[in-house]
Amino acid sequence: MVIVDEERLAGGNNALEVVRVGNTVRRARDGGAAFASRVLTYLESVGYPHAPHYLGIDEHGRDILSFIPGNTTDHPTQRAAGAYALGGRMLRDLHEATAGHTLAAAAECVIHGDPGPFNTIFQKGLPVAFIDWSSCRPGDRLDDLGYMAWTWCIQSQGRVPIIQQAEHLRELRDGYGDVDPEHLLDAIVRRQTNIAGAEAVNLSNPKLTPTRRRHAQAAIAWATADRDLVFQYKALLLSALE
Structure with missing residues (x-):
C-alpha cells in the first residue's frame, strides 16, 4: 500500500478541504464542482493559461487539479x-x-x-x-x-x-x-x-x-x-x- 503525503494548503477563499499531493491539488467537491470541471476542461482546450487543469476525481471523491506554485496576496x-x-x-x-x-x-x-x-x-x-x-x-x-x-x-x-x-x-x-x-x-x-x-x-x-x-x-x-x-x-x- 502506497502512502501519499498530503499538504494542507492555505490561501484561497473557501471553507473546503484543499490539499497538495505531489504536483496536484485535491479539493473536496461542492455544489459548483461539476460545472467548474466543465469550464476548466473547456478553458484548457482553448489554451487559456490562467487556470489550473482539471484532472478528474480521486479515490476519495475529491477533484484533482494541477498544482500552480506561488502565493495569494492581501496587500x-x-x-x-x-x-x-x-x-x-x-x-x-x-x-x-x-x-x-x-x-x-x-x-x-x-x-x-x-x-x-x-x-x-x-x-x-x-x-x-x-x-x-x-x-x-x-x-x-x-x-x-x-x-x-x-x-x-x-x-x-x-x-x-x-x-x-x-x-x-x-x-x-x-x-x-x-x-x-x-x-x-x-x-x-x-x-x-x-x-x-x-x-x-x-x-x-x-x-x-x-x-x-x-x-x-x-x-x-x-x-x-x-x-x-x-x-x-x-x-x-x-x-x-x-
Whole structure:
C-alpha cells in the first residue's frame, strides 16, 4: 500500500478541504464542482493559461487539479508593478474565451464569480492564475469586474493611500479594457451591497455554527466599510478613471 503525503494548503477563499499531493491539488467537491470541471476542461482546450487543469476525481471523491506554485496576496505591497493591468487582462481573456459558448447559456459569458486576490496565484508579485472556480457560472462580465476591482483595489484597512487605490483601479480597468467609470463604480457598490446583505442573512441564521456567523459578521464589516470608502471618495475615483 502506497502512502501519499498530503499538504494542507492555505490561501484561497473557501471553507473546503484543499490539499497538495505531489504536483496536484485535491479539493473536496461542492455544489459548483461539476460545472467548474466543465469550464476548466473547456478553458484548457482553448489554451487559456490562467487556470489550473482539471484532472478528474480521486479515490476519495475529491477533484484533482494541477498544482500552480506561488502565493495569494492581501496587500498592494505584495504585488509588483504591472500586476493590476495583468490581472485585468486575465479576467477579460476569461470572459472573451467563454462569450457565446454554450457554457455561458443565455448570459454574456462565464464569470469566475470570486476573482479576488485571495483566489489568485502570484509569482514574483505578478498574477498568473485564478484558483477556486466553484463560484464560476454564466453571468455579467461587469459583475465579475466590479468584484475584482473592489477586492484588488479598494481597501478601508491596511493604510493604503486613497490616491494609490485610485491608481490601482485605473490600471486594472485599463488592463481589462474600456469600461464606463460610472458603471464600474456602480458594479463595485452593487457587489459590496450584495455581500453585506447575504452575510446579514447568515449572521441571523441560528442553524449556522458560531464560527460561520463570526465570519458573516466580519464580512459585513468589510463590505460596508469598503462601500463607505467608495461613497466618500467617489469623485476622486471617477476622476482617476476618466
